[in-house]
Amino acid sequence: MIIKRLVVGPLEENAYIIGDEETKQAIVVDPGDEADRIMDEIKTLGLEVSAIVLTHAHFDHIGGAGDVKKETGANILIHKEDVETYNVASDQAAIWGYALDNLPKPDGFLDEGDEVKVGKLKFIVMHTPGHSSGGICLYGEGIVLTGDTIFQGSVGRTDFPGGSIEKLKESFKRLLKLPDETRVFSGHGPETTIGKEKTGNFFVNELL
Ligand SMILES: [Zn+2]
Ligand SMILES: [Zn+2]
Incomplete structure (x- = not known):
């Protein structure tokens, strides 16, 4: 399996390219910015x-999603409950002082239990609200892509619209039930594992 992490944009977001070595099929997860760099990598890897x-x-x-779509023709998939947030993302970016290019509408939706196939690789969608109402994780092949639900040592903020500390606790608990050796790829910061987060994540104490 090909796992390529690119740190992009002013908020140092992790964009991931997940590819199947055999079939050269791939998905791009969270192309937040710098679509040109992401596309270079995809071309280099021949995906x-x-x-x-x-x-x-x-x-x-999501800032680079439009350009990656333009280049690859791939569909943009998101959880329904985050569409509202998606639609106001440019305004949100402006508040932070950044300009987002026009984003195309999402092409389809992902929900709890859906399967995302990448060549011969298979990932299951977990709906993990808390940081946002439509937050999802992709679990499979010994890894989990968590967005901003969990980071090494911490969790995502819950003070944005749609955020909920109670929901985040439930989502966090679900993630901790995955096998300890599961490699965790977050939306920001370095790689970790479920086992490490069971002991090293401050949020564990919030569950007591
Ligand atoms: Zn983020
Ligand atoms: Zn976020």
Whole structure:
């Protein structure tokens, strides 16, 4: 499996290219910015992108989605409950002082239990609200892509519209039930594992 992380944009967001070595099929997860760099990498790796998956609709995760779609023709997929956030992402970006290019409408929706196939690789969608109402994680092949639900040592903020600390606790608990050796790829910061987060994440104490 090809896992390529690119740190993009002013908020140092992790964009991921997940590819199947055998079939050269790939998805791009959270192309937040710098679509040209993401596309260079895709071309270098010789991959064909079948979908653009957004873990949630905050502007730092979606800013490059339009350009990646333009280049690859791949569909933009997101959870329904984050569409509202998606639609106001440019305004949100402006508040932070950044300009987002026109984003195309999402092409389809992902929900709890849906399967995302990448060549011979298979990932299951987990709906993990809390940081946003339509936040999702992709779990499969020994890894989980978590967006801003969980980071190494911490979790995503819950003070944005649609955020909920109670929901985040539930989502966090679900993630901790995954096998300890599961590699965790977050929306910001370095790679970790579920096992490490069970002991090293401050949010564990919030569950007591
Ligand atoms: Zn976020
Ligand atoms: Zn983020």
